[in-house]
Amino acid sequence: MRPDPLAYLAADLQALRDEGLYRHLRVLDGEQAARTSIDHRLVVNLSSNNYLGLTTHPTLRERAVEATRTLGVGAGSVRTIAGTMDIHLQLERRLAEFKRTEAVVVFQSGFAANAGTVSALLGPDDVIVSDELNHASIIDGARLSRAAIKVFPHRDVAAARRILEGVPRTHRTLLISDGVFSMDGDLGALPALCDLAEEFGCILMVDDAHASGVFGRQGRGTIDHFGLHGRVDVQVGTLSKAFGVLGGYVAGSRALVEILYHRARPFLFSTSHPPAVAAACLAAIEVLESEPELLDRLWDNTRFFKAGLGALGFNTGASESPITPVIVGDAGLAMTLSDRLFEKGVFAQGIGFPTVPRGKARVRTIVTATHTRDQLQFALDCFKTVGTGLGVI
Ligand SMILES: *Cc1c(COP(=O)(O)O)cnc(C)c1O
Numbered sequence: 001m002r003p004d005p006l007a008y009l010a011a012d013l014q015a016l017r018d019e020g021l022y023r024h025l026r027v028l029d030g031e032q033a034a035r036t037s038i039d040h041r042l043v044v045n046l047s048s049n050n051y052l053g054l055t056t057h058p059t060l061r062e063r064a065v066e067a068t069r070t071l072g073v074g075a076g077s078v079r080t081i082a083g084t085m086d087i088h089l090q091l092e093r094r095l096a097e098f099k100r101t102e103a104v105v106v107f108q109s110g111f112a113a114n115a116g117t118v119s120a121l122l123g124p125d126d127v128i129v130s131d132e133l134n135h136a137s138i139i140d141g142a143r144l145s146r147a148a149i150k151v152f153p154h155r156d157v158a159a160a161r162r163i164l165e166g167v168p169r170t171h172r173t174l175l176i177s178d179g180v181f182s183m184d185g186d187l188g189a190l191p192a193l194c195d196l197a198e199e200f201g202c203i204l205m206v207d208d209a210h211a212s213g214v215f216g217r218q219g220r221g222t223i224d225h226f227g228l229h230g231r232v233d234v235q236v237g238t239l240s241k242a243f244g245v246l247g248g249y250v251a252g253s254r255a256l257v258e259i260l261y262h263r264a265r266p267f268l269f270s271t272s273h274p275p276a277v278a279a280a281c282l283a284a285i286e287v288l289e290s291e292p293e294l295l296d297r298l299w300d301n302t303r304f305f306k307a308g309l310g311a312l313g314f315n316t317g318a319s320e321s322p323i324t325p326v327i328v329g330d331a332g333l334a335m336t337l338s339d340r341l342f343e344k345g346v347f348a349q350g351i352g353f354p355t356v357p358r359g360k361a362r363v364r365t366i367v368t369a370t371h372t373r374d375q376l377q378f379a380l381d382c383f384k385t386v387g388t389g390l391g392v393i
Contacts (some may be wrong), residue, residue, distance in 0.1 A: 001221070004229035006252050007135055007378075009271060016070070018033075019094070019302050019331060019332075019352075019353075020330075020331045020332030020333075020334075020335050020352065021331055021335075021353060022229050025261050026028075026038050026349075027039055027346070028383060031055065031056050032045075032048055032050050032055040032056065033038035033045065033050075033053070033055075033056060033370065034053065034368055034370040034371040034372070034375060035242050035371075035375055038094040038245070038342075038347055039316065039342075040185075041342070042242075042345065043111065043242070043342065043345050043347040044345060044347070044371070044375045044376075044378060044379045045092070045347050046255065046346060046347060046348040046365040046366060046379060047347050047348055047349040047364070047365075048324040048366065048368065049210070049240070049241035049242070049366060050241075050242075050244055050368055051241060051242035051298055051322060051366070051368050051369065052213055052219075052244065052287075052288075052294045052298060052368065052369045052370075053294070053368055053369055053370035054213075054242065054243060054244025054284050054287060055243070055244040055245075056244075057244065057283075057284075057287055059283045059286065059287055060244060060245065060280040060283045060284055060287070061092055061136040061280075062283075063276075063279040063280055063282065063283040064245075064276035064277075064279055064280040064283075065276070066279065067087065067275040067276045067278070067279030067280075068274075068275065068276045069277075070275075071085065071087065071275035072275065073274055073275075073276070074270040074271070074274050075088075075271055075273060075274060075275070076271070077271060077272070078267075078268060078269060078270060078271055078272065079267055079268075079272045079330040080261065080267065080268050083271055083272040084207060084272065085272075085275060085278070087275050087279060088106065088272060088273065090250070090278070090282060091278045091281050091282050092105060092106055092368065094282055094285055095237075095249055095251065096251060098218075098220060098285055098288075099115055099220060099221070099223075099235060099237070100220075100224075100229055101235065101251040101252055101253070101254070101255065102143075102247050102253050102254045103251070103252065103254045103256070103257035103258075104245075104250065104251045104257065105249060105250050105257045105260050105261065105264075105267065105268060105322070106239070106247055106248070106273070106278075106281075107247065107248045107249065107250070107264070107266055108245060108246075108248075108266060108270055108272070108273060109238075109240060109246065109248050109306055110137065110209045110236065110237075110238035110239075110240055110241075110247070110248030111136075111137040111237050112248060112266035112270065113137075113238075113248030113249060113250055113266075113269075114135065114137035114138050114140075114141050114207055114236055114248070115137045115138075115140045115141035115144060116141065116260070116266040117141065117205070117236065117250050117260060117264055117269060118138060118142050118144070118145055118174070118176070118205070119141045119144035119145040119264075119265065120143030120259065120260055120263035120264045120265070121145075121174065121203065121259075122142075122145040122147040122172065123145060123146065123147060124145075124146040124147065125147075125171065125172070125186055126145070126147040126148070127147060127148045127150060127167050127171045127172070127173045127174070127175065128142045128145065128147045128148070128149050128172065128173075128174045128176060129150050129152060129160055129163050129164060129167075129173060129175045129176070129202070130142060130150070130151050130152070130176050130177075131151075131152060131154055131155065131160075131176070131177045131178065131181075131188065132151045132152065132153055133154045133178070133181050133183070133184065134176060134177065134178055134207070135178055135182060135207055135209065137207075138176055138178075138207060142176075146252070147174070147378045148235060150163045150167075154181075154362055155188065155189050156206050157189050157192040157193065157196060159379050160193070160196060161196055162176065164196065164200045164202065167200075169200075169201065172203070173200065173201075173202040173203065174202060174203045174204075174205060175193060175196060175197050175200075175203070175204050175205070176203075176204075176205045176206075176207070177190065177193055177200045177206055177207070178207045178209070178210075179206050179207060179208035179209075179210070179211040179215070179221060179223075180209070180210035180211045180214070180215065180222065180321050180323070181210075182209065182210050182323065182329075183323075183351060183355060183356050183362070183364060184317050184318065184319060184323070184325055185210075185220060185317070185318075185319030185320065185321040185323030185324055185325060186317070186318045186319055186320055186321070186323070187211075187215075187320050187321070188206065188222065190206060190222055190223070190226050190228055190232070191226055191228065193206075194228055194231040194232065195233055196240060197231075197233075197262070198231070203233050203234065204231070204232050204233050204234070205232070205233065205234035205235075205236070206222065206223065206232050206234070206235055206236070207222070207236045208221040208222055208235060208236060208238075209236070209237070209238040209240075209241060209248070210238075210241060210321065210323065211225070211237075211321075212237035212239075212241060212242055212243060213241065213242025213243050213284070213288060213295075214241075214242050214295075214298065214321065214322065215321070218288045218289055218292065218295070219242060219288045219295060221235065221237060223235055233252055233253075233256070234250060234252050234256060235250070235251040236248060236249070236251075237249050238249065239277075239281045239284070242320060243281055243284040244280070244284060245277055245280045246273065246277050246278060247273060247281060264348065265268045266276045294353050294369045295369070297369040297370075298322060298367070298368065298369040299322075301322070301367040301368070301369065301371050301373075301376060302321070302322040302324075302343075302367055304364070304373065304376060305324065305365070305367045305371075305379070305380070306319065306324050308376070308377075308380040309324055309326060309365070309380065312383060312384050312387065312393055313393040314326045314327075314383070314387060314392065314393055315327045315328075322366055322367050322368070323364065323365070323366050324364075324365045324366075324367075324388075325362040325363070325364050325365070326348070326363045326364075326365065326383070326392075327360060327361075327362040328361060328362060328363070328392055329356060329359055329360065329361060330361055331350075331352030331353065331357075331358075331361040333361065333390065333392070334350040334351065334361035334362055335350040335352070336350075336390060337350065337363050337386060337387070337390055337392060338350030338363050340389070340390070341363070341382055341383065341386050344382040344385065344386060345378070345382065346378070346379045346382045346383070348363045348364065348365045348379075349363065349364055350362070350363050351363070351364050365379075383390055
């Protein structure tokens with residue numbers, strides 16, 4: 001019998017266990033909600049990106065079902081062959097209106113939007129200047145582009161400037177940042193990055209995955225939040241987080257979108273969304289515009305919970321968003337904190353390397369518009385008991 005060529009994987013898994021980084025996938029017994037059953041235990045769920053509760057919103061549900069009835073379950077092709085349905089274009093037009101840009105192209109996911117766009121816009125002669133905490137999909141897109149990648153320390157605009165000063169103007173340059181950083185909840189230094197991009201003539205790209213539906217008027221994102229319309233060349237948003245469905249999009253000029261039709265590999269080589277996804281995303285925009293109280297409740301809950309964790313003495317970093325990390329340092333400790341919370345009825349995922357740097361392991365919390373005050377108070381009480389027991393506070 002031939003030896004198993006994958007035998008090394010068992011050793012790799014053991015190494016993950018030894019470091020406290022081994023993860024077992026938690027399973028939701030029912031739907032994604034603020035209080036839900038996970039691994040057969042009823043918990044307050046502080047780990048989803050379902051900021052506005054749209055995963056189970058009646059309007060989205062109804063539109064998805066209706067689209068499935070009238071248009072079927074699948075698109076049947078990639079966008080560039082036979083997989084562009086009228087409903088896909090309706091969604092793109094509606095998003096462009098919402099984002100106040102000339103055009104929008106929707107991708108299967110935020111990951112595909114970032115990786116596909118960065119690799120389509122830049123090539124081997126170009127330079128990418130990227131915040132060190134940018135999302136993995138940006139990093140992968142940058143690698144696929146084969147451009148030179150220069151990383152600046154997190155939110156350090158002066159360091160980004162020094163890098164740009166060293167890049168000859170003959171090189172095409174992309175300056176890129178997350179709008180909201182997913183593991184820390186802080187915002188990219190966007191106004192300063194706009195100034196920098198204009199001064200050095202670079203392309204500016206912002207990934208608003210966690211800001212879509214959360215920041216800006218009616219959830220239009222960080223560009224709207226900071227009043228930077230017209231100054232960010234490439235805006236990425238997601239339909240998978242606050243929008244409650246699935247997908248990513250790029251908003252910008254008509255030329256940008258048309259080039260992505262021709263060059264972005266996930267657009268060219270991977271099947272488009274089922275009609276139900278596009279229909280539910282269209283409904284999500286409608287709900288953002290007609291139910292502003294959802295956003296109000298999200299921010300009320302955010303202020304309440306963040307203040308509560310801070311008052312207990314946890315290190316919550318520099319978050320400015322509904323994402324509040326509880327930073328403990330050691331990965332083993334973060335996983336234990338998360339496990340003990342779960343036993344008490346609170347699901348807040350422990351996160352370690354490679355998702356965050358070594359020594360910065362944490363439990364990440366995300367509140368939503370649909371959490372009740374009682375649920376959040378219960379979670380704070382559990383954090384107090386467990387955090388005290390483990391010596392974190
Ligand atoms: C989640 C996330 C993505 C990926 O979005 P998906 O739609 O889940 O693929 C991209 N960028 C950032 C910053 C994210 O947090």
